[in-house]
Amino acid sequence: MFGLNQKDARLLLIVALLALLAPFLLNPFPTDSAMAQFNAGYPDLMQRFAIFGILAIGYNILFGLTGYLSFGHAAFLGAGSYSAVWMFKLLSYNIVPGIILSVIMAGLFSLLIGFISLRRSGIYFSILTLAFAQMSFALAYSVLTPITNGETGLQVYTDDPQYLQSVDAPNVPNLFGIVMRDTYTLEVGAWSFDFNNGYYLCAILMIAAFYLSVRIYRSPFGLMLRAVKSNQQRMNYTGLSTRPYTLAAFVISGMYAGLAGGLLASMDPLAGAERMQWTASGEVVLMTILGGVGTLIGPILGAGFIKYFENIFSKINDATLHSWFGFLPDGIENGVVWVLEHFVGAGWHMTLGVLFMLVVIFLPGGLVEGGQKLWAWAFKRGTGGKDKTSGSTNPAE
Amino acid sequence: MSILEVKDVSKNFGGLKALSNVNLSVVENTVHAIIGPNGAGKSTLLNCFVGKLIPDTGSVMFDGQSVLGRKPYEINQMGISRVFQTPEIFGDLTVIENMLIPIFAKRDGSFRMHALETVANESQIIDQAEQMLEEMNMADKRHMHSASLSRGDKRRLEIGMCLSQEPRLLLLDEPTAGMARADTNNTIDLLKRIKDERDITIAIIEHDMHVVFSLAERITVLAQGTPLVEDTPENIKVHPKVREAYLGESV
Numbered sequence: 001m002f003g004l005n006q007k008d009a010r011l012l013l014i015v016a017l018l019a020l021l022a023p024f025l026l027n028p029f030p031t032d033s034a035m036a037q038f039n040a041g042y043p044d045l046m047q048r049f050a051i052f053g054i055l056a057i058g059y060n061i062l063f064g065l066t067g068y069l070s071f072g073h074a075a076f077l078g079a080g081s082y083s084a085v086w087m088f089k090l091l092s093y094n095i096v097p098g099i100i101l102s103v104i105m106a107g108l109f110s111l112l113i114g115f116i117s118l119r120r121s122g123i124y125f126s127i128l129t130l131a132f133a134q135m136s137f138a139l140a141y142s143v144l145t146p147i148t149n150g151e152t153g154l155q156v157y158t159d160d161p162q163y164l165q166s167v168d169a170p171n172v173p174n175l176f177g178i179v180m181r182d183t184y185t186l187e188v189g190a191w192s193f194d195f196n197n198g199y200y201l202c203a204i205l206m207i208a209a210f211y212l213s214v215r216i217y218r219s220p221f222g223l224m225l226r227a228v229k230s231n232q233q234r235m236n237y238t239g240l241s242t243r244p245y246t247l248a249a250f251v252i253s254g255m256y257a258g259l260a261g262g263l264l265a266s267m268d269p270l271a272g273a274e275r276m277q278w279t280a281s282g283e284v285v286l287m288t289i290l291g292g293v294g295t296l297i298g299p300i301l302g303a304g305f306i307k308y309f310e311n312i313f314s315k316i317n318d319a320t321l322h323s324w325f326g327f328l329p330d331g332i333e334n335g336v337v338w339v340l341e342h343f344v345g346a347g348w349h350m351t352l353g354v355l356f357m358l359v360v361i362f363l364p365g366g367l368v369e370g371g372q373k374l375w376a377w378a379f380k381r382g383t384g385g386k387d388k389t390s391g392s393t394n395p396a397e
Numbered sequence: 398m399s400i401l402e403v404k405d406v407s408k409n410f411g412g413l414k415a416l417s418n419v420n421l422s423v424v425e426n427t428v429h430a431i432i433g434p435n436g437a438g439k440s441t442l443l444n445c446f447v448g449k450l451i452p453d454t455g456s457v458m459f460d461g462q463s464v465l466g467r468k469p470y471e472i473n474q475m476g477i478s479r480v481f482q483t484p485e486i487f488g489d490l491t492v493i494e495n496m497l498i499p500i501f502a503k504r505d506g507s508f509r510m511h512a513l514e515t516v517a518n519e520s521q522i523i524d525q526a527e528q529m530l531e532e533m534n535m536a537d538k539r540h541m542h543s544a545s546l547s548r549g550d551k552r553r554l555e556i557g558m559c560l561s562q563e564p565r566l567l568l569l570d571e572p573t574a575g576m577a578r579a580d581t582n583n584t585i586d587l588l589k590r591i592k593d594e595r596d597i598t599i600a601i602i603e604h605d606m607h608v609v610f611s612l613a614e615r616i617t618v619l620a621q622g623t624p625l626v627e628d629t630p631e632n633i634k635v636h637p638k639v640r641e642a643y644l645g646e647s648v
Binding site: 003005215216218219220221222223224226227229230231233234235236237238239240241244245248252 | 470473474485488489494498501502503507508510511513519558562
């Protein structure tokens with residue numbers, strides 16, 4: 001199917017189903033139940049799942065295949081967002097030109113940064129990309145204020161030209177009249193499910209981005225990128241020039257980041273400099289490692305995982321905790337809540353940190369390895385050692 | 398007809414004279430060994446052939462063209478393949494994937510962005526790789542992780558990868574270093590077979606005299622950065638200067 005082997009086609013199908021059925025899968029609890037706060041099926045969050053999924057898929061093409069650890073991908077995300085908002089300001093609220101320009105701008109920007117940074121490898125490469133990203137952040141935050149609107153952030157004002165905006169077109173980001181923020185809510189008994197236009201656009205683009213990454217993984221180009229990670233010396237003495245390969249991977253992943261940035265702006269027509277900060281670059285590294293570096297589906301899982309915790313755990317406060325542990329005697333209840341409140345709300349980073357440590361120490365292959373182990377444990381106990389080799393020798397699940 | 402022509406090559410590292418006025422000519426379709434005691438400059442000389450080092454003076458011509466100033470990958474594309482002292486293979490990839498890469502490099506040149514093709518559909522290249530694995534007696538190991546191969550298998554894989562590019566000149570840097578006796582003999586047999594079956598020139602650097610005398614048709618003895626003598630193995634064995642400089646009491 002689509003030039004994929006059976007296994008990859010199955011994986012693509014799983015991703016497509018997960019993405020398209022997300023409004024159901026992420027809202028398993030009835031709206032009025034106590035568990036409803038664990039529902040993640042609201043438009044804002046679902047859009048983030050898909051957008052950061054795209055970012056992580058692209059990042060994995062660079063980091064997973066070539067092993068070059070970039071700390072600067074937030075710069076391309078930001079460049080994408082600024083480009084898209086500028087298109088809204090100058091042309092119209094139709095998101096197509098914005099998304100196209102964001103991919104092109106991020107591509108050019110990553111070509112420049114990649115060309116310079118890829119003169120070095122290993123830690124020096126990482127530091128160079130980090131330096132460039134911080135420079136971009138500083139430029140966006142203050143120096144280039146006429147272009148980026150500095151610390152206020154770039155947004156669309158009523159006196160912006162919007163040369164192509166027709167009178168009857170919606171005055172918010174839309175795709176040929178389909179308004180991104182519109183949501184259809186389906187009520188089934190106690191449950192409610194949100195179908196948001198913006199989310200479905202992001203989901204379809206994420207499926208396409210995933211498909212493209214599978215094709216790259218299975219192509220001769222992908223093989224060469226894995227060879228770069230494995231042994232550059234042998235590559236050079238085999239008649240292959242490594243730099244064009246690494247640069248191509250860098251630009252491709254930069255364009256993925258630009259697409260993600262353009263989509264962020266298309267969902268909410270704002271672009272701020274903080275989107276380029278190094279913490280944002282670090283986040284995509286965490287997503288990729290948490291999900292499974294170099295695996296196909298891992299980055300999507302990692303992105304979903306982190307965004308889920310960021311949004312769900314940060315909403316829990318001590319009042320919620322008191323209501324959960326109300327059955328305990330007062331003294332103990334206060335003690336338990338005192339401990340746990342550091343891990344929720346503003347302290348959700350603590351939870352993420354602990355989980356990240358557990359994954360890196362016990363599952364170096366990330367959530368994908370966890371899934372494989374669980375699968376093997378559940379279904380193949382009888383076959384003994386045979387399944388072990390088939391599970392572990394496959395580099396890209 | 399000589400395929401590799403080295404003229405007046407000198408190389409200094411700071412105050413150390415690694416090579417001085419080396420002249421050497423490797424004749425096409427022969428096996429030429431370069432021997433010499435530790436520190437004689439053998440590896441330095443080899444590195445000058447493949448673009449890793451650029452000599453201070455002199456010229457290195459391969460098939461009438463200078464290799465100096467070219468990058469290693471360009472020199473490889475000219476038809477020189479190199480086997481390293483410690484096998485350099487793609488340890489993260491499987492054996493068959495290792496074998497595919499040089500064949501792609503031979504067909505597509507130093508860079509080609511074939512990102513939407515599929516490796517599994519390149520049947521011609523896969524056939525070639527399978528055939529080479531067959532020739533190296535490694536067909537049964539094709540799906541193994543190459544990092545988990547034995548030292549001897551890694552060496553055979555590396556030689557196979559080089560041969561799959563059909564180079565005109567194969568450079569071997571101590572191909573049997575650190576090998577068990579049985580592996581050494583296998584490697585010698587393999588190299589003999591390669592020499593008999595292919596139109597290929599082999600230049601070999603080696604410590605192990607057993608290997609040198611079973612393979613080489615021509616030997617250059619290097620001492621302190623200068624060629625002492627160049628001759629056939631029979632004459633080298635009995636040459637007084639060589640015995641003094643290198644073979645010492647052992648022969």
